[in-house]
Amino acid sequence: MNFKKIILITGGAGFIGSHVVRLFVNQYPDYRIINLDALTYAGNLENLKDVDRAPNYHFVKGDIRDAEMLDQLFQKYHFDGIIHLAAESHVDRSITDPMSFITTNIVGTVNLLNAARKLWQDHFSGKRFYHISTDEVYGSLGSEGFFTETTAYDPRSPYSASKASSDHLVRAYGHTYGLPVVLTNCSNNYGPNQFPEKLIPLAIHNIRNNKSIPVYGEGKNIRDWLYVVDHARAIDLVYHRGRNLATYNIGGHNELRNIDLIHTLCEIMDRKLNRAPGTSAKLITFVKDRLGHDLRYAIDASLIRQELGWKPGLQFKEGLEKTVDWYLNNEEWMTRITSGTYQQYYRQQYEKR
Numbered sequence: 323m324n325f326k327k328i329i330l331i332t333g334g335a336g337f338i339g340s341h342v343v344r345l346f347v348n349q350y351p352d353y354r355i356i357n358l359d360a361l362t363y364a365g366n367l368e369n370l371k372d373v374d375r376a377p378n379y380h381f382v383k384g385d386i387r388d389a390e391m392l393d394q395l396f397q398k399y400h401f402d403g404i405i406h407l408a409a410e411s412h413v414d415r416s417i418t419d420p421m422s423f424i425t426t427n428i429v430g431t432v433n434l435l436n437a438a439r440k441l442w443q444d445h446f447s448g449k450r451f452y453h454i455s456t457d458e459v460y461g462s463l464g465s466e467g468f469f470t471e472t473t474a475y476d477p478r479s480p481y482s483a484s485k486a487s488s489d490h491l492v493r494a495y496g497h498t499y500g501l502p503v504v505l506t507n508c509s510n511n512y513g514p515n516q517f518p519e520k521l522i523p524l525a526i527h528n529i530r531n532n533k534s535i536p537v538y539g540e541g542k543n544i545r546d547w548l549y550v551v552d553h554a555r556a557i558d559l560v561y562h563r564g565r566n567l568a569t570y571n572i573g574g575h576n577e578l579r580n581i582d583l584i585h586t587l588c589e590i591m592d593r594k595l596n597r598a599p600g601t602s603a604k605l606i607t608f609v610k611d612r613l614g615h616d617l618r619y620a621i622d623a624s625l626i627r628q629e630l631g632w633k634p635g636l637q638f639k640e641g642l643e644k645t646v647d648w649y650l651n652n653e654e655w656m657t658r659i660t661s662g663t664y665q666q667y668y669r670q671q672y673e674k675r
């Protein structure tokens with residue numbers, strides 16, 4: 323088959339990447355989608371079992387830290403576009419092991435930029451390098467204000483510093499070499515297929531198993547939550563219609579203190595598990611705070627709304643119900659993930675808190 327475009331999606335076996343792959347494979351049968359993923363602890367091909375036989379989808383196992391492999395891959399497939407999501411993504415892991423964040427998030431991104439430059443050789447018409455980033459690069463807000471696209475970078479964890487660094491490098495390649503880059507910085511995603519090291523799936527899993535729900539500090543930190551499919555829709559729009567060299571912030575208009583989110587989740591879980599009201603909330607346990615814990619993130623997403631007409635589709639309550647249903651209906655997915663090395667991670671992360 324002759325494909326209209328060949329697109330490389332990196333990190334497509336992860337949480338957000340799998341939703342992006344699914345959207346592109348289903349929505350664009352005339353695009354060939356190549357999913358490149360190293361299948362780290364966070365990558366799981368089970369996330370894509372509904373699309374893995376599609377004729378326009380192909381999976382390649384590979385590590386973006388391997389520049390030679392990337393050059394060969396780019397020469398083989400002649401990509402028209404790259405949507406780059408592969409990353410080490412968990413703040414707590416970046417605090418215990420910063421180096422893998424430097425090598426994957428920074429060096430890996432530069433390897434991809436170099437491979438794209440070599441392939442495209444200054445012929446950029448119809449080409450696109452799309453870098454997926456995070457609101458954490460902007461640092462931490464007080465009780466007022468929002469992150470806009472012009473907010474100065476102020477990353478405060480090894481994770482956010484590595485993402486900030488990769489953002490700068492992507493923009494530098496855009497300005498210096500004319501590479502057709504576009505970036506988005508998104509707030510906290512939630513939804514199906516998220517690895518249970520992140521707050522929402524971890525809490526669902528623990529409530530389900532009558533284990534304590536670890537809330538860092540006093541639970542007053544605020545995050546702006548967005549349903550993952552809404553993020554994937556935004557990525558589709560930006561890939562096709564975003565301006566070259568532009569940055570768009572993406573957020574849920576949905577700020578919540580962690581403790582309030584957890585209480586809402588406990589209420590939903592009590593109902594779904596036929597437990598007496600208040601049962602799950604008894605599992606809430608305040609534990610030692612995350613080092614350098616950012617207080618508040620909140621996104622001003624007016625640019626992407628005005629330019630591209632994007633806004634979140636799902637209300638948080640509805641999204642959270644859907645998310646809980648997915649985890650309760652996919653217990654095998656969770657069991658497979660949480661057996662083995664997850665136990666070791668969990669002990670290291672939470673035992674001494």
Ligand code: NAD
Pocket residue numbers: 332333334335336337338339358359360361362363364365366384385386387406407408409410411412426430454455456457485507508509510511512517
């Ligand atoms: P994730 O940890 O669930 O998935 C990351 C994927 O990248 C995994 O499949 C993993 O196997 C792969 N990967 C890791 N290192 C690799 C390497 N060296 N080579 C190839 N593949 C590798 O992450 P996520 O939550 O889906 O986040 C995806 C992207 O979106 C990241 O760039 C992250 O910074 C960004 N982001 C995430 C959120 C969020 O709330 N989760 C919000 C904004 C931005």
Ligand code: DAU
Pocket residue numbers: 411412413414455456457458508509510511519520521522524536537538539543544545580612619
């Ligand atoms: O803002 C976007 C970012 O959101 C992404 O770039 C990151 O990849 C993603 O992991 C997420 O980062 P956070 O650190 O905000 O997400 P996490 O789910 O780890 O934590 C959410 C909040 O909950 C945060 O304030 C820390 C707190 N927390 C987290 C865990 C895992 C707890 O209180 N207890 C926990 O056990």
